[in-house]
Amino acid sequence: xxxxxxxxxxxxxxxxxxxxxxxxxxxxxxxxxxxxxxxxxxxxxxxxxxxxxxxxxxxxxxxxxxxxxxxxxxxxxxxxxxxxxxxxxxxxxxxxxxxxxxxxxxxxxxxxxxxxxxxxxxxxxxxxxxxxxxxxxxxxxxxxxxxxxxxxxxxxxxxxxxxxxxxxxxxxxxxxxxxxxxxxxxxxxxxxxxxxxxxxxxxxxxxxxxxxxxxxxxxxxxxxxxxxxxxxxxxxxxxxxxxxxxxxxxxxxxxxxxxxxxxxxxxxxxxxxxxxxxxxxxxxxxxxxxxxxxxxxxxxxxxxxxxxxxxxxxxxxxxxxxxxxxxxxxxxxxxxxxxxxxxxxxxxxxxxxxxxxxxxxxxxxxxxxxxxxxxxxxxxxxxxxxxxxxxxxxxxxxxxxxxxxxxxxxxxxxxxxxxxxxxxxxxxxxxxxxxxxxxxxxxxxxxxxx
Amino acid sequence: xxxxxxxxxxxxxxxxxxxxxxxxxxxxxxxxxxxxxxxxxxxxxxxxxxxxxxxxxxxxxxxxxxxxxxxxxxxxxxxxxxxxxxxxxxxxxxxxxxxxxxxxxxxxxxxxxxxxxxxxxxxxxxxxxxxxxxxxxxxxxxxxxxxxxxxxxxxxxxxxxxxxxxxxxxxxxxxxxxxxx
Numbered sequence: 001x002x003x004x005x006x007x008x009x010x011x012x013x014x015x016x017x018x019x020x021x022x023x024x025x026x027x028x029x030x031x032x033x034x035x036x037x038x039x040x041x042x043x044x045x046x047x048x049x050x051x052x053x054x055x056x057x058x059x060x061x062x063x064x065x066x067x068x069x070x071x072x073x074x075x076x077x078x079x080x081x082x083x084x085x086x087x088x089x090x091x092x093x094x095x096x097x098x099x100x101x102x103x104x105x106x107x108x109x110x111x112x113x114x115x116x117x118x119x120x121x122x123x124x125x126x127x128x129x130x131x132x133x134x135x136x137x138x139x140x141x142x143x144x145x146x147x148x149x150x151x152x153x154x155x156x157x158x159x160x161x162x163x164x165x166x167x168x169x170x171x172x173x174x175x176x177x178x179x180x181x182x183x184x185x186x187x188x189x190x191x192x193x194x195x196x197x198x199x200x201x202x203x204x205x206x207x208x209x210x211x212x213x214x215x216x217x218x219x220x221x222x223x224x225x226x227x228x229x230x231x232x233x234x235x236x237x238x239x240x241x242x243x244x245x246x247x248x249x250x251x252x253x254x255x256x257x258x259x260x261x262x263x264x265x266x267x268x269x270x271x272x273x274x275x276x277x278x279x280x281x282x283x284x285x286x287x288x289x290x291x292x293x294x295x296x297x298x299x300x301x302x303x304x305x306x307x308x309x310x311x312x313x314x315x316x317x318x319x320x321x322x323x324x325x326x327x328x329x330x331x332x333x334x335x336x337x338x339x340x341x342x343x344x345x346x347x348x349x350x351x352x353x354x355x356x357x358x359x360x361x362x363x364x365x366x367x368x369x370x371x372x373x374x375x376x377x378x379x380x381x382x383x384x385x386x387x388x389x390x391x392x393x394x395x396x397x398x399x400x401x402x403x404x405x406x407x408x409x410x411x412x413x414x415x416x417x418x419x420x421x422x423x424x425x426x427x428x429x430x431x432x433x434x435x436x437x438x439x440x441x442x443x444x445x446x447x448x449x450x
Numbered sequence: 451x452x453x454x455x456x457x458x459x460x461x462x463x464x465x466x467x468x469x470x471x472x473x474x475x476x477x478x479x480x481x482x483x484x485x486x487x488x489x490x491x492x493x494x495x496x497x498x499x500x501x502x503x504x505x506x507x508x509x510x511x512x513x514x515x516x517x518x519x520x521x522x523x524x525x526x527x528x529x530x531x532x533x534x535x536x537x538x539x540x541x542x543x544x545x546x547x548x549x550x551x552x553x554x555x556x557x558x559x560x561x562x563x564x565x566x567x568x569x570x571x572x573x574x575x576x577x578x579x580x581x582x583x584x585x586x587x588x589x590x591x592x593x594x595x596x597x598x599x600x601x602x603x604x605x606x607x608x609x610x611x612x613x614x615x616x617x618x619x620x621x622x623x624x625x626x627x628x629x630x631x
Contacts, residue, residue: 004573004620004623004624005592007573008573008588008592008593009592010573011573011574011592011593012592012593012594012595015491015494015495015593015594016491016595018487018490018491018494019487019490020486020487020489020490021490021500021504023504024483024486024490024504024507025479025483025486027504027507027508028479028482028483028507028508028511029475029479031508031509031511031512032475032478032479032511032512032515033475145475147473147474148472148473148474155469155472156472157471157472157473158473265520272537302519303520304519304520
């Protein structure tokens with residue numbers, strides 16, 4: 001007679017004899033291929049006129065050089081041509097000023113797809129690579145994947161980037177940012193690989209290039225912030241700031257006040273929430289003799305666990321000349337979780353809770369107005385969400401979004417009314433994530449010229 | 451870069467985790483494929499279905515890719531990734547409503563007269579008579595042959611809790627089958 005343990009042993013042997021399916025590797029690779037590194041901006045398909053770059057660049061170069069007058073612009077280098085539409089902000093201004101280092105070296109894959117590293121730009125915070133992919137088809141140019149830049153002292157991972165495809169879909173220009181290489185790493189390899197399903201599948205290409213540290217963009221402000229903000233038991237310490245005309249990076253640490261808070265940062269809490277911080281940086285600079293105050297565009301953000309706490313960093317666009325002050329604002333913390341809801345809707349339907357048994361977000365009303373679909377949501381005041389409406393399988397455009405504050409049963413709620421283009425018999429609302437926002441609103445002056 | 455690990459090639463765990471942290475997808479894939487049978491068996495044990503197991507593995511690798519930069523100790527990669535796999539399996543089970551209500555199973559499983567003396571019983575069916583935590587702990591201990599410490603890491607509870615879940619679960623199974631079992 002067998003006992004429970006024997007029965008479990010039989011089942012265990014059965015499972016032990018199982019082998020992973022042959023397709024497992026391909027399926028996992030495909031799942032990974034659809035993923036991009038956090039913060040990477042997907043390829044934008046915009047119209048892109050060729051042939052007018054040189055003239056436009058010459059005009060902008062003349063105007064902009066007079067306007068910008070950094071001491072740090074001691075080096076006058078080469079503009080990397082063809083990137084006016086892919087770049088923006090200070091990167092665009094600095095490229096126009098010729099702050100890039102021209103590389104112009106290529107690698108051609110076995111299927112004929114060619115990758116050219118046109119140039120790079122470097123400061124203490126990041127390395128920007130500008131490269132072009134040319135191929136026979138859109139599929140081939142999109143099947144080139146970028147690997148970290150390799151150096152002797154380490155490899156340098158990409159942090160963000162964007163690309164622009166040409167009208168004929170046979171060329172794509174990318175501007176890709178990487179973490180700044182070690183100062184000892186001058187000889188680097190720009191590394192790409194092919195995922196095309198042809199002779200080049202898995203082929204890795206390396207374009208060796210040399211960094212000229214004399215052409216690196218130097219910092220304007222580099223300081224310790226050393227300010228701690230305590231919010232709901234957790235300490236957020238802002239440690240350092242490094243600012244150049246190309247980029248600004250703020251680094252800090254988080255010391256969670258409880259195990260539950262730790263779990264949120266590590267993505268291990270019961271709801272699977274992940275926490276992000278919303279931090280803004282505002283600069284005041286002198287333009288035409290008058291002070292101008294502007295928010296710097298946030299470009300990157302990251303968190304990582306380390307000894308004694310969690311580290312974070314935020315990357316912003318570069319500083320304007322003649323900087324007078326920099327103010328860091330810790331705006332809010334936001335906890336986001338996947339809900340992945342698809343809800344069929346019809347005009348006049350009953351109130352529906354988006355998350356069962358939760359009043360966080362409720363579909364109050366659905367109606368058709370002038371051929372368009374209007375959906376009214378009631379959300380708890382700290383809840384943030386972004387709905388999409390699929391009509392007959394096609395995503396509908398959001399025509400209008402208006403928030404209002406309402407009171408129900410003595411509780412204040414945010415009522416959001418969305419107007420989506422069109423209507424139909426098969427309509428599905430899709431909500432991928434739900435966030436809860438908690439405002440901190442704390443300002444820290446990190447630099448003042450006075 | 452593609453990492454070839456067939457034929458018993460020894461994997462440099464630290465180096466591969468480092469590369470995976472830097473965004474190298476092939477390094478991450480190689481880490482998983484190096485123990486592909488273990489991962490598949492773990493997912494299958496939970497989902498009891500090949501297709502669901504593959505879905506859970508796909509979910510897992512995407513999460514690993516997004517989260518690996520947060521991994522504090524490279525040497526715990528395997529237990530960390532298996533914890534994530536277990537969570538993915540739980541998510542799939544919940545989503546597909548495969549959890550069977552305890553009362554239904556107890557009623558069905560504990561009625562007398564199983565043909566247990568004559569032919570093999572379906573142990574998986576009777577495991578469903580336990581609560582989710584007990585099922586998990588028993589599956590990991592007896593079907594995956596993991597020790598208490600490893601189970602504690604994978605399901606993220608203290609070792610004592612694991613022992614208690616296993617002991618209570620086994621007791622319940624034995625009661626269900628009658629004294630001789």
